[in-house]
Amino acid sequence: MQRKQKVLTLLCCFLTLTTIVLRYSYHESSSMYYLNILHGWSDSTLPNKPCACEHCVSEAHTSPWFDERFNHSIRPLMSENTVLSEDIYIWWQMLQQEQDPANLTAVMEELFKIIPSKEVYLDWGAPRCRKCAVIGNSGNLKGSSYGSQIDLNDFVFRMNQAPTAGYEKDVGSKTTHHFMYPESAKHLQPSTSLVLIPFKTLDLQWLISALTTGNITQTYTRVLSKITANKDKILIINPTFFKYVSNNWLENRGRYPSTGLLTLVFAIHICDEVNVYGFGASSEGNWHHYWENIEGGAFRQTGVHDADYEYNITRTLADIGKIYFFKGS
Numbered sequence: 401m402q403r404k405q406k407v408l409t410l411l412c413c414f415l416t417l418t419t420i421v422l423r424y425s426y427h428e429s430s431s432m433y434y435l436n437i438l439h440g441w442s443d444s445t446l447p448n449k450p451c452a453c454e455h456c457v458s459e460a461h462t463s464p465w466f467d468e469r470f471n472h473s474i475r476p477l478m479s480e481n482t483v484l485s486e487d488i489y490i491w492w493q494m495l496q497q498e499q500d501p502a503n504l505t506a507v508m509e510e511l512f513k514i515i516p517s518k519e520v521y522l523d524w525g526a527p528r529c530r531k532c533a534v535i536g537n538s539g540n541l542k543g544s545s546y547g548s549q550i551d552l553n554d555f556v557f558r559m560n561q562a563p564t565a566g567y568e569k570d571v572g573s574k575t576t577h578h579f580m581y582p583e584s585a586k587h588l589q590p591s592t593s594l595v596l597i598p599f600k601t602l603d604l605q606w607l608i609s610a611l612t613t614g615n616i617t618q619t620y621t622r623v624l625s626k627i628t629a630n631k632d633k634i635l636i637i638n639p640t641f642f643k644y645v646s647n648n649w650l651e652n653r654g655r656y657p658s659t660g661l662l663t664l665v666f667a668i669h670i671c672d673e674v675n676v677y678g679f680g681a682s683s684e685g686n687w688h689h690y691w692e693n694i695e696g697g698a699f700r701q702t703g704v705h706d707a708d709y710e711y712n713i714t715r716t717l718a719d720i721g722k723i724y725f726f727k728g729s
């Protein structure tokens with residue numbers, strides 16, 4: 401009798417412990433990794449979950465609409481080894497119809513002597529849960545009080561002229577990556593990665609110049625001749641990725657994708673969870689920037705983007721549960 405009781409007690413203890421360990425590890429950020437160790441799963445029997453977040457943005461077979469568009473093998477960033485195919489180079493050079501472009505290979509060689517030449521963010525996999533916030537510039541951020549939840553993300557992406565100083569309560573204060581092109585450039589803190597969206601060879605020459613001699617002061621308009629940015633953190637969007645966003649996601653609507661759409665698809669490629677803020681109109685239907693008071697809207701009137709279709713893509717991603725969309729005030 402006593403022996404039976406002992407065995408039962410032990411069994412109870414063991415079961416409780418196992419449950420606690422399992423529950424605990426399941427709520428860990430690298431839950432799948434620990435579950436794999438506990439269950440002794442081998443690689444071939446792994447549950448097909450590509451990350452450790454609750455939902456993984458890149459997970460296949462959850463939406464045919466998404467699977468048709470998302471291609472994980474497209475590399476978002478340029479490195480010294482990037483080679484553009486002929487058709488991609490021609491498409492890219494046509495975007496702003498640059499006359500007499502410089503030798504791209506030679507420009508890249510020079511550029512990657514100044515900035516890091518290796519590709520980053522190829523570390524995706526089961527143990528990782530990278531949470532990212534993509535912050536658009538919509539006036540719907542005004543009065544939203546999203547600041548503190550935005551700052552909880554591992555990466556916070558901002559774009560073009562977006563300020564944080566004076567708007568922290570609504571937009572947060574953290575910026576890990578700032579997406580810009582020469583004509584929209586602004587000075588950055590040393591902890592922020594400048595992510596250049598190049599539209600032409602001259603844009604890469606501008607970056608070299610802006611970090612060194614400062615002798616390029618003009619593209620199709622005046623540009624900053626010097627830029628304050630941490631050289632060791634600079635990243636360049638790959639024109640191949642640019643064309644992929646235009647073809648696969650935008651289905652060639654508009655002249656080319658906006659900074660917002662490029663940044664959003666970039667996030668889908670290098671993050672596991674994507675939180676989207678500041679996209680679309682405000683509740684009164686205005687398309688102004690959160691730091692401006694003018695009504696009516698800068699973005700819709702640029703003419704080169706298809707704002708409605710881009711917004712439809714964003715809302716569809718939210719509807720199928722791929723991104724979390726915060727619609728603001």
Ligand SMILES: *[C@@H]1O[C@H](CO)[C@@H](O)[C@H](O)[C@H]1NC(C)=O
Nearest residue numbers: 467468470471472473474475
């Ligand atoms: C994804 O992109 C690669 C590289 O361009 C291409 O070879 C492949 O066919 C694409 N996959 C799909 C499903 O379109």
Ligand SMILES: *[C@@H]1O[C@H](CO)[C@@H](O)[C@H](O)[C@H]1NC(C)=O
Nearest residue numbers: 502503504505506507509510
């Ligand atoms: C472009 O530059 C590369 C590297 O400097 C060089 O090998 C190549 O011959 C150049 N191409 C042309 C067309 O001048």
Ligand SMILES: *[C@@H]1O[C@H](CO)[C@@H](O)[C@H](O)[C@H]1NC(C)=O
Nearest residue numbers: 605609613614615616617618
């Ligand atoms: C800027 O300087 C570089 C080398 O110092 C030179 O190759 C380039 O032509 C100059 N560009 C302009 C616009 O003066």
Ligand SMILES: *[C@@H]1O[C@H](CO)[C@@H](O)[C@H](O)[C@H]1NC(C)=O
Nearest residue numbers: 711712713714715716717719
């Ligand atoms: C996006 O556009 C399609 C086709 O025009 C439409 O059926 C769909 O409802 C739109 N989705 C959203 C989220 O607006």
